[in-house]
Amino acid sequence: MGVEAFLEHRSVLVGVAYRILGSAADAEDIVQEAWVRWSEVERGEVADARAFLVRVTTNLAIDRLRRLKVRRESYVGDWLPEPVSTGPEVAERAELADSVELAMLVVLETLSPLERAVFVLREVFGFSHAEIGETIGRAEPAVRQLARRAREHVRERRPRFDVDRRERREVTERFIGACTGGDLRALMELLAKDVTLVSDSGGKARAPRRMLVGVDHVCRFLLAVTRPEGVAAFLAHAGMPPDTAFDLEISEVNGGPAIVASTGGTAFTVISLLVVDGRIETIYLLANPEKLAHIVSE
The missing domain is CATH 3.10.450.50 (Nuclear Transport Factor 2; Chain: A,)
Incomplete structure (x- = not known):
């Protein structure tokens, strides 16, 4: 039951972690850490496996990103997100393709870790403000403010993609x-x-x-x-x-x-x-x- 539930949601967890971190390697590490947390929890204490796993993954990713930002300041030359091969199923879904475009990930790098997490959960995966609040431990009004600030920031800097x-x-x-x-x-x-x-x-x-x-x-x-x-x-x-x-x-x-x-x-x-x-x-x-x-x- 535990393994099956985790595998069912693993692709979403990797997607959340990668968009927050801009690094596939770090995203895989975070999801592995989420699996450890999941394997240790009492199943009877978890009402919603997906919500629990997304919450754990998101908060681990936020903590990791805060540390990575410090290291990236001393990176030799410009730092770009880590590219990943994607299949036709991503390209065919515009919202998924846009959210992993290198140009978009570069823009997300200019957000704070918390703003980035809120933007990813809200704009890419469609979580409600209330759900995001439960995930990151913030009141709903605070989440709405973070979401609005992040959305406006991205809108101002987001490149105009060629959709053809x-x-x-x-x-x-x-x-x-x-x-x-x-x-x-x-x-x-x-x-x-x-x-x-x-x-x-x-x-x-x-x-x-x-x-x-x-x-x-x-x-x-x-x-x-x-x-x-x-x-x-x-x-x-x-x-x-x-x-x-x-x-x-x-x-x-x-x-x-x-x-x-x-x-x-x-x-x-x-x-x-x-x-x-x-x-x-x-x-x-x-x-x-x-x-x-x-x-x-x-």
Whole structure:
């Protein structure tokens, strides 16, 4: 009974923890801790297994996030959420896909841990204010205030997603072709004038440690890193022989198409594009090997 009940709600627990933490590895740790708590509790004391498990997971995630925020302040370069491979069932449900988009998770990073938890429970999973209050130990009026503040904060900063998935994939394919073919003109046609490139390497891969802004800076970097000598330098910096064979493909990552570079079935770079009105507004480049364990190469 205990195992079955936990497994029934496990996907929801992982979803809650990942959206609060922005890290799949930490989310898995939290859910494991929730299982320990669940295995120790007397079943007769639990009226609603789902409510109990969500409450435990949420509070563990809030505590973990408070500690992580301190550590992320000393992170080498920009910190981006840990990407995860997602299947078509996520992409087909707009509310789930939007809530795991890298661009959305970046916005959620600007919320306080408590605001983030309330936003996730309310806006993504549809919990009532009263239920959230019971979960985080706050009165309902306080929860309503947290929810309103978080919602307004996200609305002000949330990127305007391109909802046409077919167009987004087409732009991604053209982006690959322009970069690998060294076609500067084609690349410039794809990028918005104020395009930004944010990379996360943790100092463990060859990537800019500061955001690049503008077509010129972004194009210069992309064309340099995709030339044969640039690829060799990137691989060498990542600890691989410069002549290592690798695959470049488009896979479902965080609810949308993303470019995954892998060797031997192991991803070493993920590039996700924020496309608006047919133009690339933001490029997220993730190359920290510690963050790519949950990427499945197709």
